[in-house]
Amino acid sequence: MGEVIVVTSGKGGVGKTTTTANIGTGLAALGHKVVLVDADIGLRNLDVVLGLENRIVYDIVDATSGNCRLRQAIIRDKHLEGLHLLPAAQTKDKTAVSTDQMEELCDELKREFEYVLVDCPAGIEQGFKNAIAGADKSIVVTTPEVSAVRDADRIIGLLEAAELRDPKLVINRLRVRMVKAGDMMSIDDMLDILAIDLLGVVPEDDQVVISTNKGEPVVVDEKSLSGQAYRNIVKRIKGEDVPLMDMDNDSGLITTLRRLIGLK
Amino acid sequence: MHGGNNENENIFEIEEQAAAEIETLFDENTILVQRTLRSGQRISYEGNIVVLGEVNPGAELIATGDVIVMGSLRGVVHAGASGNVRSVVVAFKLQPTQLRIANHITRAPDEEVFATNLPEIARLKNGVVTIETFNSEWQGK
Ligand SMILES: Nc1ncnc2c1ncn2[C@@H]1O[C@H](COP(=O)(O)OP(=O)(O)OP(=O)(O)O)[C@@H](O)[C@H]1O
Numbered sequence A: 001m002g003e004v005i006v007v008t009s010g011k012g013g014v015g016k017t018t019t020t021a022n023i024g025t026g027l028a029a030l031g032h033k034v035v036l037v038d039a040d041i042g043l044r045n046l047d048v049v050l051g052l053e054n055r056i057v058y059d060i061v062d063a064t065s066g067n068c069r070l071r072q073a074i075i076r077d078k079h080l081e082g083l084h085l086l087p088a089a090q091t092k093d094k095t096a097v098s099t100d101q102m103e104e105l106c107d108e109l110k111r112e113f114e115y116v117l118v119d120c121p122a123g124i125e126q127g128f129k130n131a132i133a134g135a136d137k138s139i140v141v142t143t144p145e146v147s148a149v150r151d152a153d154r155i156i157g158l159l160e161a162a163e164l165r166d167p168k169l170v171i172n173r174l175r176v177r178m179v180k181a182g183d184m185m186s187i188d189d190m191l192d193i194l195a196i197d198l199l200g201v202v203p204e205d206d207q208v209v210i211s212t213n214k215g216e217p218v219v220v221d222e223k224s225l226s227g228q229a230y231r232n233i234v235k236r237i238k239g240e241d242v243p244l245m246d247m248d249n250d251s252g253l254i255t256t257l258r259r260l261i262g263l264k
Numbered sequence B: 001m002h003g004g005n006n007e008n009e010n011i012f013e014i015e016e017q018a019a020a021e022i023e024t025l026f027d028e029n030t031i032l033v034q035r036t037l038r039s040g041q042r043i044s045y046e047g048n049i050v051v052l053g054e055v056n057p058g059a060e061l062i063a064t065g066d067v068i069v070m071g072s073l074r075g076v077v078h079a080g081a082s083g084n085v086r087s088v089v090v091a092f093k094l095q096p097t098q099l100r101i102a103n104h105i106t107r108a109p110d111e112e113v114f115a116t117n118l119p120e121i122a123r124l125k126n127g128v129v130t131i132e133t134f135n136s137e138w139q140g141k
């Protein structure tokens, strides 16, 4: 029996879809059987990020309303054998699936897949309630901004109220230079308020945007820092103890030289 | 809280005249909140509130009596919400977004302030909300 993990945030645009796509791809790359569920109904995204848009015939609403069999709505990834997607419907709204239907759907999926990752819509309304309905575990994504952290805190409260205990935190788009200059919240500042386990920290990285536009999540990019961050997150989800990586871009040759000659 | 029926009003009169210790004996109900209050969560209570946890930004505590937070208080807090000017707010780390006692409102200064590591108490003194380090000499004065 697999597990259902929902990826939430509260505030929009902080990186839920990016996180879902990368964790799912990362797990599949390690040989796991994974399905990504796009619960952001009405604003389809996950298929685009994975480059699967042109393969969609049926969607989540078709599957839950009996328009097609679940099997028919699930799309296989073009690169990774273990990766699958249940796309959102583009033309319906968030009330097109009920919490009961979502629970049933998740139960059915986890019988077949090791990991079921649900990409949650922004906000705290029906779409959020649906997305978390069948979840066993949850991930909360935030960026180092006061408003995003505030919304993450609200979401954590709602997850706890829904008995989804022990959510894990992903801090996205961290800019080490800005944190050092005191212009951005630090990891400690965020953990001080949110007080949940840290699953990982992903740096701000142009490579994320470039890979998203190519439909190939950055986690498979061996060279990028953000790819490494996502691979670490994947390992931690599997229960491995991986230390936080050093994201300090300044720790390169120049800085080392400067330190040696006493400039810093 | 006080008021409503006559019995309560009598108690309140005695309280007014009696020494501070007696006031605490006659004091209202207290609830113990054994968790952290997160953004969007709110507790409002006719009596005192004691929180064993944090009160995060965006959370609200409203009590007709006193409020004690055994952690960081960063949300909005209102003590003496139905007018009791003797109500106090005590917290291990007192950094509220906004602090109200009875009908007096203060907010954190907009610039960064010196943060102490000692528990602090907020109360009304001559109609002004005053914040001081809390120590055991404070006896409900
Ligand atoms: N670490 C990063 N570095 C740079 N850009 C990023 C990073 N993470 C996400 N982005 C970009 O931020 C944008 C928003 O990301 P994404 O769509 O994953 O957010 P979301 O939380 O799913 O948004 P929504 O709430 O609209 O569903 C995208 O353009 C994405 O490429």
Ligand SMILES: [Mg+2]
Residues within 6 Å of the ligand: A016, A017, A018, A040, A045, A119, A120
């Ligand atoms: Mg999204």
